[in-house]
Amino acid sequence: MPRLSIVIPLLGDSGALERTLVSVLENRPPACEVIVVLNGEYADPYQLKDELLFVEAPRGAGLAQSARLGIQASAAPIVHVLASGVEVVERWTDAVMPHFADPAVAAVAPTVMDAQRRDRIVATAVRYRAGGGRALETDYRRTSSKKAVVGPVGIAAFYRKAVLELVEQALPATLGEDVADVELALTLKHIGLRCVFEPQSQVYARLEQSQRSRGFRAALSAERLFWRSAPAVGWTAALASHPFVVLGELARSVPRPAAITQLTARLLGCCTIGSHARHHRRLNELKAHVEASLQEKAKPQLRIDDAHRGRQASDASDNRLRRAG
Numbered sequence: 001m002p003r004l005s006i007v008i009p010l011l012g013d014s015g016a017l018e019r020t021l022v023s024v025l026e027n028r029p030p031a032c033e034v035i036v037v038l039n040g041e042y043a044d045p046y047q048l049k050d051e052l053l054f055v056e057a058p059r060g061a062g063l064a065q066s067a068r069l070g071i072q073a074s075a076a077p078i079v080h081v082l083a084s085g086v087e088v089v090e091r092w093t094d095a096v097m098p099h100f101a102d103p104a105v106a107a108v109a110p111t112v113m114d115a116q117r118r119d120r121i122v123a124t125a126v127r128y129r130a131g132g133g134r135a136l137e138t139d140y141r142r143t144s145s146k147k148a149v150v151g152p153v154g155i156a157a158f159y160r161k162a163v164l165e166l167v168e169q170a171l172p173a174t175l176g177e178d179v180a181d182v183e184l185a186l187t188l189k190h191i192g193l194r195c196v197f198e199p200q201s202q203v204y205a206r207l208e209q210s211q212r213s214r215g216f217r218a219a220l221s222a223e224r225l226f227w228r229s230a231p232a233v234g235w236t237a238a239l240a241s242h243p244f245v246v247l248g249e250l251a252r253s254v255p256r257p258a259a260i261t262q263l264t265a266r267l268l269g270c271c272t273i274g275s276h277a278r279h280h281r282r283l284n285e286l287k288a289h290v291e292a293s294l295q296e297k298a299k300p301q302l303r304i305d306d307a308h309r310g311r312q313a314s315d316a317s318d319n320r321l322r323r324a325g
Helices: 014-026 063-073 097-101 161-170 177-190 216-233 235-253 258-298 304-324
Strands: 004-010 032-038 053-056 078-082 105-114 121-123 125-128 134-137 156-160 194-205
Touching: 004 014, 004 063, 014 032, 032 063, 053 063, 063 078, 063 161, 063 177, 078 161, 097 105, 105 177, 121 134, 125 177, 125 216, 134 177, 156 161, 161 177, 161 258, 177 194, 177 216, 177 258, 216 235, 216 258, 235 258
Parallel strands: 004 032, 004 078, 032 053, 105 194
Antiparallel strands: 078 156, 105 121, 105 156, 125 134
């Protein structure tokens, strides 16, 4: 059984996929499987079907949906999502895997470096601003800060598969591709699990791969995420900051029509507050389940071999007593 499943979604650019595959296969860690999720046509010109597992996704599926299908098909307890075009280097997983020995660790964030200026950091993590909105972190110190809600950037992330399955089963409704990585990070934090930043693990991506759109759908997802996460972040901080986030977004779009589109999406997002309250109650139920599970795992367990030796010692003592009698 593999220890690590590497899930690589094809997002329409076969050249980007092949750059990722070349780097992964050249630096492939032991005991791992590589899964390629296809959201379009791919001719497999290098005849890799015997070396890789190919999974079909709906045509045009995004990163989050494609990654979910690849994770469902994976066999390892740890999964690593790599978007097409992201390149890796030798031993990039070595420092990551030991973190998962801690059952409270659900995700590990590698450092995403700029593939064109390889000394520049694209992102150390994804974080969430109290007033709403996804942001990329590029500061090592802030990434390690407990004040920041952080998780791996969606284009390069390590996850514990069992946790993803648990979250998907309990909270199947997601808000959309534009906020999928930070939504998952917020969920993991809320239910009491941790994301660890690992600076020794580095991958290389083009800057535009880490950016998100700013259209109607992105604004709607951002507004819905704000109301969904506000109770966990804190209502006072969230409501005090939210108007400035929205106004800043509109200011960057004026005088283009996108300003009206984004404002409309934000207003529509406010209409779903009731459903987010139900989501928050389910989060609390999941948190209680996770806390109970972690407490159970923390209890000292009698090892089977120790118990066997104990029985042997007891049998020997009984025999000596019988002989003495």
